[in-house]
Amino acid sequence: MPSDYPKINVGLLGMGVVGSRLAKYLLEETTCSGPPFLSNLNLKSILINDSRKQRSFQPPSGILTNDPEEILQDPTISIVVELIGGEYPAIDFITRAINAGKHVVTANKEVIAKHGSVLSDLAQKAGVALKFEASVGGGIPAIGPLIHTLSANQILSIRAIINGTTNFILSKMANENMDFLSAVSEAQSLGFAEANPKNDLEGTDAAYKLAILASLAFHTFLDPSKIYREGIEGLEVKDFLYAHELGREIKLLAITKRLDGKTIEARVHPALLPITSPLSKIDGASNAIEINGDLVGSVIFSGPGAGATPTISAVLADIICIAETITQTNTQNSAKVFDYHKSYLQLIDVKPMVDLRTRYYLRLNVDDQGGVLAQIATVMGALDISIASVIQKDNDPESRTAELVITTHPATESSIQDAIKRLQSLESIKKFNCMIRLEEG
Ligand SMILES: NC(=O)c1ccc[n+]([C@@H]2O[C@H](COP(=O)([O-])OP(=O)(O)OC[C@H]3O[C@@H](n4cnc5c(N)ncnc54)[C@H](OP(=O)(O)O)[C@@H]3O)[C@@H](O)[C@H]2O)c1
Numbered sequence: 001m002p003s004d005y006p007k008i009n010v011g012l013l014g015m016g017v018v019g020s021r022l023a024k025y026l027l028e029e030t031t032c033s034g035p036p037f038l039s040n041l042n043l044k045s046i047l048i049n050d051s052r053k054q055r056s057f058q059p060p061s062g063i064l065t066n067d068p069e070e071i072l073q074d075p076t077i078s079i080v081v082e083l084i085g086g087e088y089p090a091i092d093f094i095t096r097a098i099n100a101g102k103h104v105v106t107a108n109k110e111v112i113a114k115h116g117s118v119l120s121d122l123a124q125k126a127g128v129a130l131k132f133e134a135s136v137g138g139g140i141p142a143i144g145p146l147i148h149t150l151s152a153n154q155i156l157s158i159r160a161i162i163n164g165t166t167n168f169i170l171s172k173m174a175n176e177n178m179d180f181l182s183a184v185s186e187a188q189s190l191g192f193a194e195a196n197p198k199n200d201l202e203g204t205d206a207a208y209k210l211a212i213l214a215s216l217a218f219h220t221f222l223d224p225s226k227i228y229r230e231g232i233e234g235l236e237v238k239d240f241l242y243a244h245e246l247g248r249e250i251k252l253l254a255i256t257k258r259l260d261g262k263t264i265e266a267r268v269h270p271a272l273l274p275i276t277s278p279l280s281k282i283d284g285a286s287n288a289i290e291i292n293g294d295l296v297g298s299v300i301f302s303g304p305g306a307g308a309t310p311t312i313s314a315v316l317a318d319i320i321c322i323a324e325t326i327t328q329t330n331t332q333n334s335a336k337v338f339d340y341h342k343s344y345l346q347l348i349d350v351k352p353m354v355d356l357r358t359r360y361y362l363r364l365n366v367d368d369q370g371g372v373l374a375q376i377a378t379v380m381g382a383l384d385i386s387i388a389s390v391i392q393k394d395n396d397p398e399s400r401t402a403e404l405v406i407t408t409h410p411a412t413e414s415s416i417q418d419a420i421k422r423l424q425s426l427e428s429i430k431k432f433n434c435m436i437r438l439e440e441g
Contacts, residue, residue, distance in 0.1 A: 005327050007042040010319070011071030011102075013093050014084035015048050015055065015064070018107060018134075021308035022083065022315055024057040037323035038316065041079075045071050072096045079322055081315060082106040091115055098122050098130065103326075105318040107134035107311060113208035117221035129325070131318035136209040137162055137287045139310025140301045144317070146216040146291070153293025155217035157257040159439070162209040164285035164305045165193045165200035166232050166252040170270075171283045174240040174249060180233070192285050192306075203229035203252065203268040210254035213289070214266055218258060220348040222266060228353040230269035234434050239363065242391060242405045246361070248272040249280035253439060263349045265356065271439040272361055278302075354414040359388065359438035361407050364423065365431040368395050368402040372428045376406070379422045383415040401430050407438065 010026065012019055023046055030038040046064050071077055072093065080097040082104060084090045091111050097104050098119065106112065112119070112132045123130040133143045137160075146155070161167050165187055172183035184201070187193035199205045211224035232252055243250050250270050257265040273280045278300055282288040287305025292298045304310035366372045377387060391405040408416070416435065423429050 005040050008040055008079060008323050008326055009042050009044040009074070009077045010079045010081060011044060011074065011077040011097075012046040013068070013071065013080060013082045013090070015046050015057075015059075016083065016085075017308050018311045018315070019046070019081075019083040020055060020057045022081065022312045023059055025312055025316070027059055035316070035320060037320050037327060040327065041319065041323060044077055045074065047071055047084075068093055072100060072102075077102060078326060079103045079105065079319060081319065082108055082111075083315070084108070085110075087111060087114065091119075094119060094130075095122065098126050098128055101126055101128060103129040103131075103322045105129075105131045105315055105322070107132070107315060109135040109205070109208040109212060113211040113224045116212065116215060129322050131321065132212070133318050134311050134314035136212050137289055137301070137303075138164075138305040138307060139313040140287055140289060140303045140305060141314075142213065142289045142301055143216065145299075145301065146213065150291060150293050150296060150299070153295045155258065155291060155293050157292045158210075158213050158217055158255070158289065159279060160206075160210065160213065160254045160287070160289040161251055161279060161282050162213075162254050162287050162289065162305060163200050163203075163206040163252060164287055165197055166203075166206070167282060167287070168192045168285045169201075170232060170235070170240075170250055170252065173235065173237055174243075175283070177237050177240075179237055180235065201233055202231035206252060206254045206268045210256060210266060210268060213254075214256040214264065217256065217291070218264055218348055219345040222256075222264075222348070222350070226266065226350045228267040228269070232270055235270060235436075236434070238403075239361075239434055239436065242361075242363065242393070243272055244275075245391065246272065246389070246405075246407065247275050248438070249275055249277075250436065251279060251282070253279070255439070259351060262347075263351050266350050267353065267356070269437060271437050273439050274441070277439075277441060354412070354417070356413040356437075357410050358413075359408055359410055359440075360385075360416050361405065361434075361436040361438060362420070363403065363405050363433040363435075364429055365401050365403050365433065367428040367430065368400045369428070373404075375426055375428060376404075376423060379426070380408070380419050383411075383419050383422075385409075385411040385415055385419055399430075403433075 026043040032039045080102045112135045136142045169183040172178040207227040207229045211222045214222045253271040254268045288302035290300045386409040388407045394403040
């Protein structure tokens with residue numbers, strides 16, 4: 001990379017886990033023989049919130065600021081990197097940066113999932129880039145492939161493990177028989193879960209990421225609130241033991257499928273996958289994104305879905321892309337419109353969850369006496385649900401109860417929900433523990 005090109009000034013919003021690593025890389029680790037265009041970047045200003053905070057990386061004096069205007073109103077800054085996270089004030093800062101003619105790189109899944117369509121239009125009008133590779137899957141390539149290398153494909157489906165926190169917890173429960181709360185607290189102590197992991201555990205974080213992937217895959221804007229979501233809190237170690245007996249693993253899956261030209265499925269929930277599925281082998285905090293295209297077939301990207309260094313790999317790739325364009329057009333504010341704006345074109349409906357048709361796993365405690373299975377079969381038969389297998393476990397002579405694990409043949413979600421209600425009203429059903437959907441392939 002020739003060093004006689006003009007320097008490109010960068011403003012960084014946020015210097016937490018990812019921002020600190022990016023700052024250190026840009027200020028101390030770029031070399032002329034390193035990745036192209038990075039040595040021509042000048043990290044001019046970094047916005048922080050708390051100036052008294054002890055930081056693992058201390059940038060040279062004069063770079064840190066508490067005043068966003070020092071970045072947003074600086075006409076010499078061409079690229080703004082937003083690494084604050086959350087919806088506010090990040091969305092306001094991104095909007096203002098774009099309106100000021102600055103290219104924006106962000107890792108913010110919530111902002112892109114909720115406002116990607118509006119921001120994309122805004123960026124197009126301003127002639128600047130809005131890039132967000134790190135918003136899904138940390139360092140794993142997912143956004144770029146959907147926009148570029150898989151663009152000739154009609155995307156048929158995406159199934160993804162895109163929340164490292166929950167995958168870490170599920171792996172602990174599956175591999176070490178660790179109970180849910182202990183697994184959550186181990187994830188927290190190792191830095192894989194936040195102090196308040198609600199968004200992860202309830203599937204909200206995965207739904208934001210799925211909204212971004214589906215919007216790009218189906219050339220639409222999928223509002224994340226339209227995605228059905230169910231978290232992992234209802235799962236017990238027993239479910240993993242039974243899953244293994246059934247030749248399956250339990251994963252929190254984000255799933256989207258093209259049903260016809262106008263309708264898609266979009267859902268996040270725990271799913272029982274065959275043990276032979278590549279997604280079943282994704283353990284710990286890793287992520288994986290399986291994309292099925294009509295031409296390419298099935299491709300899987302897997303690797304570290306979080307962590308400061310893998311995440312800046314994606315952030316830096318976005319910065320390089322912008323820096324390359326600025327450098328080649330030899331102007332600080334390139335008018336080149338990036339192809340991210342091809343997205344968000346079609347109106348697409350999300351199939352209501354009640355119409356989903358799939359197989360189900362049910363775990364319930366029942367009276368340990370003759371005729372109970374017949375009662376259950378009658379309830380399910382009346383709703384057109386056919387039982388595929390029954391495992392009877394954990395007979396308790398004292399309470400005279402037994403645990404039943406039932407799997408069904410394909411049935412509709414509305415009928416299974418109805419069946420659960422009817423089963424719960426039977427006197428012989430002591431407790432309905434859990435329902436998990438089965439996913440094939
Ligand atoms: N961590 C990961 O592994 C990972 C992976 C993929 C994507 N991401 C995404 O990357 C982004 C950053 O994540 P992170 O883990 O680095 O977050 P973080 O550690 O919480 O850092 C957030 C930073 O934003 C600053 N900040 C917060 N509110 C602010 C405000 N009102 N004004 C100015 N600055 C403010 C904080 O300032 P102070 O330092 O002064 O408190 C802090 O430096 C998020 O969008 C996240 O989803 C993270």
